[in-house]
Amino acid sequence: MSSLSVYHVSSPELPNKVLTHFEDIAATLAEQGIRFERWPATTRLQPGASQEEVISAYQQEIDRLMTDLGYAGVEVLSLAPDHPQKDQQRAGFLAEQRQAGDEIRLFVAGRGLLSLHIDDYVYALLCERHDLLALPAGTAHWFDMGEQPQLVAIRLFKTPQSPVANLTGDAIASQFPPLED
Template identity: 30%
Template sequence: MAEIRIRNTNERIQGDANVSEFLNNQNVIYEKWDMAKLPANLKEKFTLSDEEKAEILSVYDPEIRDLAARRGYQTWDIITLSEATPNLDELLKKFEDVHTHTEDEIRAIVGGRGIFIIKGSDDVGYFDVELEPGDIISVPENVAHFFTLMDNRQIVAVRLFIEKDGWIAYPYADPSFQKS
C-alpha cells in the first residue's frame, strides 16, 4: 500500500482510500495490481533475464493493455534497479533531478520499493509517494517530479510510454525544492 508524506508539514497519509483521494486531488492516477498473479520465482528478484522480464509482462498483459487503451501508451518495458545494476549511483542521479515530461510518467511496481517526489498544488507543495509492489502511479505530463529508490535500493517496475523514444526528461529548476 502506498503512503504519502507531505514535505512541508511532514503529515503522512495512509490507507488506499485516503492515498487515492489525495492523489486524485493532485491529478495523479493511483491504481493497484494483484501481486498474487506474479509467480513466486519472480517475487523479490531484482536481477532478471530477458525471459523473466517477458514473463512479467505476459502475466500482467491484460492490465498493461487496459492502461494502454485508456491512456494511449504505445510501448512498455521492465526496469530493474538494484546493487547489481552497473553504475547504479550515476543512474539514480539522473532520476533524482527534478524534471518534467511531455507525457505522463507511469510506473507499476512489481518488486521492491521506490519513491516519487511530486510537486503538488500550491497549498500542498512537494510530497513523497512511497510505493511498493502492486502500486501503479501516473504523474501527469509537465508536473515537476523525480523518482528514487528506498533504503533497500531495489525495484522492478513496468514502464509505459506514449512516445516511442521512451523516457525523456526536461530539467525543472525550482528554488523552492529542498531534498530531504
C-alpha cells in the first residue's frame, strides 16, 4: 500500500503526518504541484525484467503518456535482489538531485521510496505497483530502492535521452529514514 510521510527538515526522525489513503496522498502532493495517480499495471512483470520486456508489455501506456503529455524519452529501472550491481545502482539515486525537465515515473512492480524536498519539508512517498508520479522540472528529490531491491519502474522524460541528474550537494537525504526491506 502506498503511503506518504511528511517531515519537517528539522525533525527527520519523526514525521508530522503519515497518510495511507490514496485521495489524501494525491491531495497533499497536488498542493506541492506533484501529480499522483493510480494507473493499471496490466501485465505482471518480475523485478529484473529487461528494458525491452517492460517497454513491450507497457507500450500502449507509454505511447499514451508520450502523446498526451509530450514526452520523448523512456527508460526502465528493473532490479531484483540478485542484481550484481544493485548497491551501485542504489547509491546513484540516494543523493539529492534535480532534473532539468519534467519526469513521470510509473511503478509496474515492486516498490521504492521517493523523497521530495520542497521548501522546509520532505515528502517521503512509498510508491508501489499502479502508482504514477509526475515531477515538475527542478523538484529536489532522491530515491531509495532498498538493500534488497524488488522494483520495475518506467521513467518518461521530455527529452529523447535521460537527463543528467544535477546533484544539489545537500546531504539531507542521509538524514531521513531509508526504505526498509
